[in-house]
Amino acid sequence: MPRASDAPRASERVHAALRDEILGGALAPGAAVPSERALAKRFGVHRQSVREALKRLEQAGLVRISHGGATRVLDWRDSGGLEILADLADAGGREPPAELARSIIEMRASIGIDAARLCVERAGEAELAEVNRLAGEAAAHVGGPVETLEERYAAMWRTVVIGSGNLAYRLAFNSLLRALPSRPEMADAVRPSEAEAIRAFGAAVRARDGGAAASCARELLAPG
């Protein structure tokens, strides 16, 4: 069993370092990123690896590269897409923005409740039955190993979001889900604690009761 090399790839190291400097504020918006040649020397890698890292940062909306001119740092709050949430949660040893967890939980609730409503409206019988089945599965694992519970619970919501027929909700769901793993305290906060609430939600969806589904969803996602 040959172990995979633990050494992070060169371009990955550069990407992570620059990403953290930008998200952490060490590289402020408007500032010029050092030249590719300078970065290559600093990190002890070839310029091509630096370029790959910068291309990824540009794709994520963290920097703007311009031929001939300097590469400048953008304000990720203005130019970043939702996928940056995962980077914010992940980034190095740095503390993520204080409002990050609350933001994710609020958005999850807003989208989840509306997706439930739309799912009831638009999804086919088979999909509604599947949601109900997955709700039962998730409910059965409340109190059990958190890993299994989280997996089933996520699968249920995934089916709801798909059933809503809303592409944007589906993509946002991906972005939100990806931000959870690196912050255990956030995963804790979104984990359901009452099996009955999950079952009630599944039943409401199954019965195509939009009002009940929405209110059960609110119960699950935004208690209190």
Add this chain to the structure above:
Amino acid sequence: MPRASDAPRASERVHAALRDEILGGALAPGAAVPSERALAKRFGVHRQSVREALKRLEQAGLVRISHGGATRVLDWRDSGGLEILADLADAGGREPPAELARSIIEMRASIGIDAARLCVERAGEAELAEVNRLAGEAAAHVGGPVETLEERYAAMWRTVVIGSGNLAYRLAFNSLLRALPSRPEMADAVRPSEAEAIRAFGAAVRARDGGAAASCARELLAPG
């Protein structure tokens, strides 16, 4: 005045071509992307340019690159983040998914209404006044040049979203906004038509009337 070269960069050409093939379904999920060397030959560019394009696709969640193995196409519906919306709207001459416009409008409403509610709750007096001022500006341009109206209207919502103190809403707002330009019919659909509704919204926010702000926001974002 030396004109900027109109020739798209090599890595940009490759990126756009592969992105369109993936989003258009020509490269199905699970399929293997041709090797970097093969792509370099096909597009008549250096392998490094291909790599930069692939790195961007990986960053966006469209492919998974693995050392030694083939680069495989992912299902962007499952692995893509919200920023893909812009690519879906943009992509080449291809027709975007039928539900795209509806999805964006629905998500915009869901987030906008909740952001209005939170903004009233959390924003400072200065920010609320600014929202109201921008609402007035936008309202004054209803019926005028669409470009100016869109700019002011977007500025107003931007302030609301910032005032909501929700990072996820702010990033999602960026992603949604970026998808509009390439689809004029979508920009049309989200443009406000009644100055009075905008003014009412601004006044409700200014007065910290959460209920009124939410209902005015609903009026603006999800009429009917």
Add this chain to the structure above:
DNA sequence: AAGGGATAACTGGTCCGACCAGTGTGTGCT
């Protein structure tokens, strides 16, 4: 003939060094 391990032929990852292509700037001429 079937199983298993060495190996060859892929894949992506990195490096070197060079040159092209835009920008910006300083300098010297007018």
Add this chain to the structure above:
DNA sequence: AGCACACACTGGTCGGACCAGTTATCCCTT
């Protein structure tokens, strides 16, 4: 002082080489 040009940056691309991990094949062993 004002302007134009050369030079010194920046990023963009190229060619070729080699390293590293995977995968499939083929031959040897059982």
